[in-house]
Amino acid sequence: MTGGKVDLTLIRESTRIDLVKLLESIPGPKAIVWDEQLAGAFGxxxxxxxxxxxxxxxxxxxxxxxxxxxxxxxxxxxSRPQTQLMDNINKQIRMEELQGGSGKEYHLWLVPRLTLLCERRLQEHGVYGTFTAVKELPLLLVRLESDLVSMELPLCFR
Structure with missing residues (x-):
């Protein structure tokens, strides 16, 4: 492509389509528990x-x-695939179950990918089997403006 513009709206639309597919795979009302750093990007x-x-x-x-x-x-x-976040998710699920939330279905969507380390951490805590589904949402680029994207890979230059 020479001299042409890149349509950055396609990035946003692709991510929205993936998000809709994930949300519609779960029937009924739902709550989202955000990794604080992802909430801004998803906004x-x-x-x-x-x-x-x-x-x-x-x-x-x-x-x-x-x-x-x-x-x-x-x-x-x-969530992002970080062990500290997996520890906090474990705590929140455990406290929810202690308060009678055992009838709830838990889903884990990792952005941008599931790592073996996080999977093992959840298994060590004994909550990995609690999740109805563990999926990935490959959000790598976020369109901020019509001509500006944010690369959501903070460790890529280390």
Missing amino acids: HVADFAFLRAHDVTKMFYISPNKLPQNTVQHVIFF
Whole structure:
């Protein structure tokens, strides 16, 4: 391609399509528990109105604390593949189950990929089998403006 423009809206639309497929694979109301660093990037892909249109009714952050009171059956964790985040997800699931959340279905979507280290960490904690699904969402580039993208690979230049 010489002298032409790159249509960066295709990046956003591709990510939105992947996100819709994942959200629609889970029926009914759902809560998303965000890795705080991903929440900002996803804000450029899908705002709350978009998520609400796909039955997302609650949103929280991954932390070592228990999740706020909620009645949704499906809880989706969006996380980067980091062991500290896996430890916090473990704590949140354990506390949720202690408070009677055993009827809930948990889903883990890792951005941009699942790593063996994180998978093993969840297995060590004994919560890997708790997830109905563990999937990847390969969000590598985020369109910020019509002519500006953000590369979501913070370790790529180290």
